[in-house]
Amino acid sequence: MNEPLYRKVIDKIVAQISTGELLPGSMLPSEMQIAAETGVSQGTARKSLMMLEQLGIVRREQGRGTFVTARTPESSLFNFFRLRQPDGQMIRPELVSQEVTERPALPLERETLDGAPMRVFEIRRVRSLRGTPSIFETTVVSTIRFSGLDQRAPLPNTLYVLYQQSYGCIILRADESISSVLANDDTSQALGVPPGMPLLCVDRVAFDIMGRQVERRRSLCRTDTMVYQVSLT
Amino acid sequence: MNEPLYRKVIDKIVAQISTGELLPGSMLPSEMQIAAETGVSQGTARKSLMMLEQLGIVRREQGRGTFVTARTPESSLFNFFRLRQPDGQMIRPELVSQEVTERPALPLERETLDGAPMRVFEIRRVRSLRGTPSIFETTVVSTIRFSGLDQRAPLPNTLYVLYQQSYGCIILRADESISSVLANDDTSQALGVPPGMPLLCVDRVAFDIMGRQVERRRSLCRTDTMVYQVSLT
DNA sequence: TATATGACATCTTATACAAGACTTATTCTA
DNA sequence: TAGAATAAGTCTTGTATAAGATGTCATATA
Incomplete structure (x- = not known):
């Protein structure tokens, strides 16, 4: 006590x-x-x-x-979308295409996602920045916590607002692991870039207010016209 | 009032x-x-x-x-060195080679670095992670604020400790812009990797306790065996 | 329509006491 | 007597409380 x-x-x-x-x-x-x-x-x-x-x-x-704290599209982008113009100005990504599929959870997903789900939704989206397809994004969430998510098409640009408003799930923190990769065939086709183009690979795990891991996301991003910006303290 | x-x-x-x-x-x-x-x-x-x-x-x-707050090598690495093993474990970089040269400041450097210096020191260093040369780093500071820096060879692994102990300069914040690039000839030679390998390009500007910009640094990093990790809130 | 007012919110400052960390003196023991 | 254990005293910051100042907004009033 x-x-x-x-x-x-x-x-x-x-x-x-x-x-x-x-x-x-x-x-x-x-x-x-x-x-x-x-x-x-x-x-x-x-x-x-x-x-x-x-x-x-x-x-x-x-x-x-x-x-x-309410996740608005603005706060969602400001806090969790780190791609900016080289001068630091914000860019608002637009949704080009998306598809939601249900599939069995991979072992890693089952081990780490909250609730140890047997099945997950996979959301594949292509987002464009100022007219250029620039981000190929794959998001994975539990089918239990987000049941019926596949019925909700079209999904909004900022998923975290949806998580909050429809599922009461407030995303407060996300850890990102970033590496440099070459575009493979799938990615180069989705983004319309030549295979072998250098891309930023951003692996994110997102946590809710109780610290539970509720989402895993991989974003492959062109960084020839914008950059990933972050502040260290 | x-x-x-x-x-x-x-x-x-x-x-x-x-x-x-x-x-x-x-x-x-x-x-x-x-x-x-x-x-x-x-x-x-x-x-x-x-x-x-x-x-x-x-x-x-x-x-x-x-x-x-005193910048120790540990706190310096913990706060400002974001490369980690994929499992999140810290890696301690070792210094492979370094050279310090003095040269005229580029317009951008003169405009942004505190004190608008006419001349700057450029510190080129190769650092290795677990025995593999992995980071090619170019650091630029004002010759005015850090006068005599070129006489202080060999420079320590963590420059921020030197800034603090020898120049009373406490680094509290750094902004980083990250992009994905292909290794050019210089870089591939310095790191011993094939040209065209995807690398992380990390551009940093570091600020002291008064918010003055005191350092610019570009790091080119291999991310095949480790990743850049950051937490968003 | 413009202004004044009052209810109610957080912000700023002040004070008292609790708890942790050292120093130092004392006591006990070999 | 020397040295280690112990306890008291006095530093420190941490926690809890309270009162008055200030900002916001709805509403009454001229």
């Missing part, structure tokens, strides 16, 4: 969000209300809320309130 | 660090002392210190004190 009070308040709020009791975009109770409900002082409730803001789980605005 | 008190305290401490009045690794005055010196309460001093910790500028330890 050595856990500090503010931690218990954090856990309680996170639980409320993950069960859907608090919906993305909705306003949390005020500091005073949270304090009263949890039996702590307003200052302690505030400390909890500040840490939740720091974790990216809520957003606070003086005079207005505290709100559960 | 709408700036909150804790902000002023932060600015004062950052200034003291950047002038060398507070050295990396040294202990800051206690919360009580800072409060007395700056005319605020201990709680306000604490808020400032907590934000400085959050920014990575100081490290706090209960019962011991608050210390200025």
Whole structure:
């Protein structure tokens, strides 16, 4: 029982969000209300809320309130889409084609995806940047957690908004492993580039608010006109 | 005068660090002392210190004190060296060769590097991972801010420790732009790989504690046995 | 329509006490 | 007496609470 009070308040709020009791975009109770409900002082409730803001789980605005982070197409792109023009300007990718298939989970997918699903949906998409097909993307999610996803075509440009709105799944973190590869036949055909062109291979695993791995994604990207940008601290 | 008190305290401490009045690794005055010196309460001093910790500028330890972040070879690699084994394990790069030359600054370098230097040092290094030459790295810094750098051979594996210890320059942030390229003749010779091999091209600009751009670096990396890993939030 | 007001939110600052880390003096033991 | 174990004291930061300032917005009022 050595856990500090503010931690218990954090856990309680996170639980409320993950069960859907608090919906993305909705306003949390005020500091005073949270304090009263949890039996702590307003200052302690505030400390909890500040840490939740720091974790990216809520957003606070003086005079207005505290709100559960909602994945909008904008925030989704800003946080998780790292391809930019060389001058740093954002690019908005457009969807060129997509297809959703169901198949058995590979051993790696079964081992790592939350719920150890036997079957998965595979979403293949080609996205273009400023008119040029530039990204060949393969996304894998559990058929259990995202049941009926294949019925929802056409899928939106930003899947994370769909995950949130239709499945209550809030993506908060993603780990990416990047390597340099040569375009193979499939990829060169999908993107319309010559085989052997150097591409960026971005392998992503995405985690929800509880830290569960809910998505695996591989993106093959042209980087002749844009670059993958990231800030290290 | 709408700036909150804790902000002023932060600015004062950052200034003291950047002038060398507070050295990396040294202990800051206690919360009580800072409060007395700056005319605020201990709680306000604490808020400032907590934000400085959050920014990575100081490290706090209960019962011991608050210390200025010191760049060690370990922290330097952990924070700024993103190449990892596919399983996520860290790799420690070894230095294979290096040469330092002085040359006129390119227009881009003169425009962006702090102090608009007319001349720069260019540091060319080949680094190997587990015995295999894997990174061909070209680093550019101002001859003004880092005067005499060319006399300091051999340079250490982690330059940021040298910047800090010999020039009082603390690197806190770096922006990287990543693209996929084919090895050209120079690079393939330096790394001992066939020309046309896909390589990761990592362009970095590094910033000091005051947000000044102090270094530009291009790294060409093999990614056949390791990957560039990063976490998005 | 423009302005003032009040309810209510977070933000800023202040204070008290708890807990961890060292130092130092004391006590016990060989 | 020398040396190790122990305990007290005093540093440090961590946690909890409270009061007043400030920002936001809806609504009443001129």
